[in-house]
Amino acid sequence: MELAYLTTTGKVRSKNEDTVLLVGDATQGLAVVADGMGGHAAGETASAIVKQTFAEAYADMPSRPMELSSWIERLVKEANTQILRFSQVENLSIVGTTMACVCWSDDLLVIGHVGDSRVYALEAGHLKQLTDDHSYVNMLKQLGELSEAELENHPRRNVITRSVGSNESVDVDIQVRDAPDYDIVLVCSDGLSDEVPHEVIERLLQEDAPLDTIVERLVSEANDRGGADNITLAAIRFKERERI
C-alpha cells in the first residue's frame, strides 16, 4: 500500500482553491479532493469546509457498505449546509465546490462525487474513469448529443450541473465496489483531467516508480500543457509494485 497526494496552483491562477485529504493504511482509509469556486476567498473556504468535515469525521468512518454510503451522504450534506450559511453571511453570489472521495475498508471500496472532480482506477494496466462528471457537456454527451471532440471544444465545458454549497439540497452519486482488482486509484480535480489526455495519465500511472514520483510527474505534465487551473490529485496504490 502506497499513498501520495499533491495540490498546486498551476500556472495561470493566482490562488489555489482546491483542497485534498488523504489518510489511512492498508485496512482502511479515505481520499477526498474538492475544487472550490467563487470570488475572493469563497472558493477556498468552500473546498476547505468539505475537507474539514471529512477530516473531523474520519475517526468514526464505518466499514459496512450501506453505512459507509450513508456516512458519505451525510457528510456532504453537512458541508453543503455549512457552505450555504457561509455564503449567506458573507453575501456572496457564486459559491460552491465539487468533491470526489474514495473510502476503502478491507476489500470494500465506496466512491462518492458531486461535480466534475473525478475518480480513476488503473486495472490490469488499463485506466478507467469511474465517475461521470456532473457537467452540462457530459450530460449532453451521455444523451448522444455531443461527441468527445465537440465536448473538448465546447465553450461551456466547465459548467457543472451539481455542486456542494450552491443549493439547499445536494445530490451525491455513490458507487459501492466489492473487492475490485485495482492497482491504483486516483482522485483528481479537473486541473489534471482537463489538461492531460486519458492515454497520458494511463501511461504515467503504469510507470515503475514510487507513487509520489508518479504524482509529481502527473502534476508537471498538467503544468507543461498549460496549467490553466489548480491541479490536485490523491493516489492510492493497492498492490505491491512488481520490482524488476
Add this chain to the structure above:
Amino acid sequence: MRYGDRLNDRYRIERLVGNGGMANVYQAYDEILNRTVAIKILRTEFSHDEQFIRRFEREAHAATSLNHPNIVAVYDVGEEEAIYYIVMEYIDGMTLKTYCEGRALPVTKAIDIISQICDAIDHAHAHRIIHRDIKPQNMLIREDGTVKVTDFGIAVAMSNATLTHTMSVLGSVHYFSPEQAKGKFADEKSDIYSLGAVLYELVTGQVPFEGDSPVAVALKHLQDTARRPTALNPAVPQALENCIMQALSKAPHDRQQTVAAFKEDMVTAMSAERANEGIRGDDLMEKTMVLSPVSLPSEELEQTAPVPNVATVLPKPEKKKKRAWWIILLLVVLIGGAATTFAMWPDPTVVVPDVTGKDADEAETKLEKMGFIVESTERSSDTVEEGAVISQSPREQATVKKGSTVDLIVSTGSDPVEVPDVSDETEKKAIAILKDSGFEKVDVEREESEDIKRGNVIRQSISAGTEVIAKEQMITITVSNGSPAFVLKDLTDLSSTEAKAYLDEMGLDGTFEQEFSSDVALDQVIRQYPQAGAQVEPNDSVTVFISRGEEEKTVTATFPEKVVYDGVSEEDEPAPRQLVRIETEDAKGKRTVIEESIDQDETFDVPLTIDPGEEGKITIYKDDEVYRAKTITYNQAKSQE
C-alpha cells in the same frame, strides 16, 4: 456601495436597482453633467480576479461601439480603488420579464416590442456584434413604451473557455439556440432564434421549452418542437405563428436569413393579405420532399396564392406508438425482473456490467438475465452507431440492489441532414456552417470569379437541400479568388472607412497615412498611390492619405486696446499724466508689454501668442489699478490674425 457614496468624485450612489451574479446595478447621479445614470459595479468579491475583470471590461468595450435609440448607451468605464464600474444611460422602467409577469401580451403590443428589439439587434449585426444572450431580462421597457436592449458582450466574454466552473452562466438556456446548446458557431441566425423564443413567450405567456434542469431545456432546444403558439393563445394569427416557428427552426439556414427579414415577416403577419395563410411547415415539407432548394416560400408567393387554412393541430402518432411499446416492454421487464429477484434471494446486491457500445438487444437480454429492469430511450447520435448503447446509468461495476432499474440510451444512428446553402458566404463562415451540419471534411478549391466577391463561396459540390448523412460525405466548396487584375478606383473624397471597406473587398493591402490639409475635410481621402485608373491585383499595396483636417499652428495676433484718459486737473495746474501698464499672459509667459504715461485717450497694439487649444490674457492697469482684463481664446486670436 451605500447611499451617498461617491464614485470617482463624480457619481453619487442613490440606490441599488438590481443584482446579478457578476455585478450589481445602482441608480446614481452624475454631479458634473447633472443627470441620473445607472452604474454597473463588478461585485467586490471578484475585483481581484483578473479573469472577471477582463470579462467585465470586454462587456463595456463591446457596448461602447454601439449607438442606437434601442440600445442602452454606455457613457463611461472606470476603476477606482479596485471598484470596477460601467456608467450607463439610466432607464426609468422595468425589464421585459417583470413587465410580462408570465402572462401573454396583446399580439400588437408584443410585435411593437420585438420590432424595437429587432432594430437594436440589426444595428449590432451591422457592426458585426452578435448579442448571444437575448432574453427578456436584458430588455428594459420605459413607461412610454420604448424598449432598450442591454448586456451586449456578456456572451462574448463568456466564451472564454478557461473560465472555471460556474453554475450561473447557464442561466438563460430558455432562449438559447440549438447551436449554442451544442457549443457551436453562433452567428446572426442564433440571435434570430432567440428573438423568436422571446416573441413566443410574449404572445403565449410561456417559454418555448420547460424542463427540470438547464440540461433538460437545452436538450429540448436540440430535439423537440415547441408547442404551437396558436394552441396556447388562439388570438395569435397563423401568419405570426409561422414567423415564430421559422425563427425557432433547429437548422440556422431554415430560419429567416436576417433580423430585418424576421422583423418584416413579423410585422406583416397582421396584414389583411396574410390573414388566410396556412401552416408554413406543411408547405415546406412538401418542398423538401422533392429536394428543391431549401429556400422558404417567398412572401409574394404566399400573398398571391394563399394556401387554405388546413388542420390546426399537427398529429404526432409516432410518440404515442412509442409510449405503448414502452408500457408493454416495461411490464415484461417488471414481471421478469421480479421473478429473477425472487429466485436469486437471499443475495440482495449485484454488480452492473458494462454494456455501453454493445448492441442494445444483447444488452437488454444480458441485463434482464441478471435481474435488472431495463429502460431504454432512443436518441439520434452522430458518434454511436445505430442500435448500440450510447450510455448507461448506473455505470458499470456499481453495486446495486437486485431488481434495480438500468437506464439505457440507445442510438438511432445519425440523422440525415439537409445540406445547407453556403453560396456567397465567406469561406470561414461556410466551413463553420457545414461543420455544424455534421460534415467532418470540407475541401476548399479556389478559382477566379467576376461575380462572386473574393473569399466568398462560388458553389458547393453537393447542392443545397440534398439529404445526406453528413459525416460520411466529403463536400467541396469553391471559393472565389476574385477577378485577377482590375482598375483601381478613385478614392478621393471617400471617408477612411469607405476607402478601407473598398480595399478590403478588393483584397488590396491598404496602408493609411495621415496628413494635414486645408482643402480636404477631416477623415476624407486626400490622395492615393497608385493613382486611380492603375491596374492592380489582389494583395497589391495601396497607400491612402487621409486628412487630419487643417493644421493648427501657434498664432500671434495684435489686439488694439483703447485706454480712456480721465485725469482731472486742479485749477491752474497742468493736467496730470496717467500711467498705463499692460500685462499679457500667453505662450511666451507672463510679462509686461507696454508701460507709458498718457494725457489723452490712446489705443495700444497688444500682441498675443497662443498655442492651439490654449488661451491668452490681457490685463490693463491705469495708475496701478486694474482698468480692464480679458481672456482671448485660440479661435479668437486666429480670426484676428
